[in-house]
Amino acid sequence: MYMTMRFFVGYVRRGMAFSGGSSGLRGRPVAALFGLPGPSRDERRAEEGTEAQRATEAVRAAANRLSEAQRVANFGSWEWRVREDKVHWSEQLFRIFGLDPATFEATLDAYLAQVHPDDRELVRRGIAAGVRERRPFSFEHRIVDAEGEERRLRCQGEPILDAAGEVVRVIGVCQDLTEVIRSERGREEADARFRSAFENAPIGIALVEFDEQDDGRLVEVNRALAELTDQTETALVGSKLSALSLGEDADLDQPLRERLVAGEIDRFSIEKRALFGDRLAWLQLSVSALPAVGAEPPGRRGIVQVQDVTERKRFEEQLRHMADHDSLTGLMNRRRFREELETRLALQQRYGGDGALLLIDVDDLKRINDSGGHVAGDLVLRRVAEVMRARMRSTDVLGRLAGDEFAVVLPSASADQAAAIGEELIERLAAERVEGRSISVSIGVAPFRERPATAEEVTAAADAAMYRAKQRGGGVAELVAEPPPGAASGSDAPAQARGAERRPPAPGAASPSLADQVRTALDAGELLLYAQPVFHLRSGEVAHREVLVQMRGGSGEVRPAAEFLAAAAQVPGLCADIDRWVVEQALVTAADGAGRTRLHVNLAGETVNDAGHLERFISILAGLRGHAAGIGLEIGEATVDRNPVAASAGVRQLAGTGCAVILDGFTGGFGSFEYLQRLPLDQVKIDGAVTRPLLHGGADHATLRAIVKLARGTGKTTVAKQIESEALVPILRTHGVDLAQGFELGAPRPLAGG
Numbered sequence: 001m002y003m004t005m006r007f008f009v010g011y012v013r014r015g016m017a018f019s020g021g022s023s024g025l026r027g028r029p030v031a032a033l034f035g036l037p038g039p040s041r042d043e044r045r046a047e048e049g050t051e052a053q054r055a056t057e058a059v060r061a062a063a064n065r066l067s068e069a070q071r072v073a074n075f076g077s078w079e080w081r082v083r084e085d086k087v088h089w090s091e092q093l094f095r096i097f098g099l100d101p102a103t104f105e106a107t108l109d110a111y112l113a114q115v116h117p118d119d120r121e122l123v124r125r126g127i128a129a130g131v132r133e134r135r136p137f138s139f140e141h142r143i144v145d146a147e148g149e150e151r152r153l154r155c156q157g158e159p160i161l162d163a164a165g166e167v168v169r170v171i172g173v174c175q176d177l178t179e180v181i182r183s184e185r186g187r188e189e190a191d192a193r194f195r196s197a198f199e200n201a202p203i204g205i206a207l208v209e210f211d212e213q214d215d216g217r218l219v220e221v222n223r224a225l226a227e228l229t230d231q232t233e234t235a236l237v238g239s240k241l242s243a244l245s246l247g248e249d250a251d252l253d254q255p256l257r258e259r260l261v262a263g264e265i266d267r268f269s270i271e272k273r274a275l276f277g278d279r280l281a282w283l284q285l286s287v288s289a290l291p292a293v294g295a296e297p298p299g300r301r302g303i304v305q306v307q308d309v310t311e312r313k314r315f316e317e318q319l320r321h322m323a324d325h326d327s328l329t330g331l332m333n334r335r336r337f338r339e340e341l342e343t344r345l346a347l348q349q350r351y352g353g354d355g356a357l358l359l360i361d362v363d364d365l366k367r368i369n370d371s372g373g374h375v376a377g378d379l380v381l382r383r384v385a386e387v388m389r390a391r392m393r394s395t396d397v398l399g400r401l402a403g404d405e406f407a408v409v410l411p412s413a414s415a416d417q418a419a420a421i422g423e424e425l426i427e428r429l430a431a432e433r434v435e436g437r438s439i440s441v442s443i444g445v446a447p448f449r450e451r452p453a454t455a456e457e458v459t460a461a462a463d464a465a466m467y468r469a470k471q472r473g474g475g476v477a478e479l480v481a482e483p484p485p486g487a488a489s490g491s492d493a494p495a496q497a498r499g500a501e502r503r504p505p506a507p508g509a510a511s512p513s514l515a516d517q518v519r520t521a522l523d524a525g526e527l528l529l530y531a532q533p534v535f536h537l538r539s540g541e542v543a544h545r546e547v548l549v550q551m552r553g554g555s556g557e558v559r560p561a562a563e564f565l566a567a568a569a570q571v572p573g574l575c576a577d578i579d580r581w582v583v584e585q586a587l588v589t590a591a592d593g594a595g596r597t598r599l600h601v602n603l604a605g606e607t608v609n610d611a612g613h614l615e616r617f618i619s620i621l622a623g624l625r626g627h628a629a630g631i632g633l634e635i636g637e638a639t640v641d642r643n644p645v646a647a648s649a650g651v652r653q654l655a656g657t658g659c660a661v662i663l664d665g666f667t668g669g670f671g672s673f674e675y676l677q678r679l680p681l682d683q684v685k686i687d688g689a690v691t692r693p694l695l696h697g698g699a700d701h702a703t704l705r706a707i708v709k710l711a712r713g714t715g716k717t718t719v720a721k722q723i724e725s726e727a728l729v730p731i732l733r734t735h736g737v738d739l740a741q742g743f744e745l746g747a748p749r750p751l752a753g754g
Contacts, residue, residue: 075175098146116142204306216241329385337399356418359462363474422477442469530748575604576613600632605639688722
């Protein structure tokens, strides 16, 4: 009540006139009715001014809010007073047209002058029709703003009538649609590009919706996916994403799908197998999450790209096979076989049981190559591999370790069983005929001992046993000699049980008379040196020459190196001595200028892998450093294979002398490519086993291409050796081989004669 009275008294004191009740009281100050003093005239005027000011400020605030709203929405308002032909524009409308309110007089004609010429008649008719028919109107038109940019407006208007029904004003708004249209056009173009890319993509694409089980349902697919899966687009729509793969592969990506739907990842890729009719294919699925739409939870929609990678998988498998297998026989190469041997030894040491290693060497392969050519030798090697595959069990491990050397791991085979298998293999090979020749092999048998044994120990033991078989004339299997009771592996073990060098217990015992002849000829300086030219395949010019060592026999015949160096290798230090003598003679020839081209010298494994021999060899090169650039040093791949650590260090030391370093006998195995990338080489000599089959429908084109490509990529030249037919030359040129060497291209001549 108190508050009500205060308000009422205040109302009365402000002098509000009483407007109701008796007419005699109308217009009199209310305060007088209660005997209260009323406000003075000045007070009333001040009060009225304050109210007017408040009203003005309210109107101004409303106008500011309207102006801000127009700016944000990018539309302007206008009013046309028809009788005066005066037009009022809002500030935003001036901004849209790019006009200055201080200099532009707004009339209907002035407005029409701003409209694009092609749209003026449309605007004029639209306004006239709205005024004439007393109805709202709307239209869109273009303008060219002050900067010359074309913009598009949507205008709406409505006539205002007086009491007589005549149009006195027209009010309306214009909205700038330029950015909206650009945005919509951009979305349309993006949608069109996406649709075109989706429909015409060369790979399969599908839009996917994920359900509560995180499997995907195909909601839209393109033509490429239908062709890839041998189905129609209609049949694919609605199917599950997992249905694109074999049943056993269907859930391989389930953990990834769950993470994608949960928002932990936004994409993943996986390879899975699929069966289309009777065709087994490999597919690569790349799944990406799409942004959520509205209240949709993230990760519920996605896009999947499907590519058929069957050929790539097949090529990768071929590369893996090439890296692990010998190109001529298809058996495991030295590196891969050693890994298998180490694995079998580790299993045997952990779980016990028997096992054995057979080391098999083809007898007289050199004589077969000399009499029938390398093609005949290759046929023999392939036949040995075929017989081994036919005889051995699926659990046995077969490999080709070097040119004429094979090996077999026999799991769960006792010493007697392994020896019996070796004898049976010898008999089977002896019954074979290759171009009228029988095949003889010598086999060393090394059972796995109960005590721990390394791959080196087992291989060395089998190697020693195999050489004892050769000493017996070949064609036999020799069981490794039992170590003395209590003997342990290491420096005190017998020679046949350690190291990988092919040396019998007593130096020179393999063929002492021949080794003595070699030593005598070397000491007397009577070894013969020949040089075989190596040709540029493009120009036909001689690139360099390879120095070959030969020896005159007791009957005056010239014996090739392959025949007497095998005997020399049994005498420690003899091959290293030969290497030093040969390089001294080559350096003398280079210093005299008689060589004309660079001379290449072959180095024995003993020179490269033995630190003492290597140091003495390098000291010779250092003495004639000025002519070292005229010498090339060829190191066999087998030398590096036998002791990769020591050989790699030796190659680096030799490269530091200024001589060119060449990897000889390059086969294209995994280890070969590793050496090509890792070692400081100038050149690689491709083994004939890689190039010869090219004339007979062999499958070594991929190997040769890979060798040439990697050699070029690492800045090395390539030489194809053992070229026995000129028909190979155009094939080698096609593959990009740089140089070639062979008896058909150029026979060796005495070095002294140039």
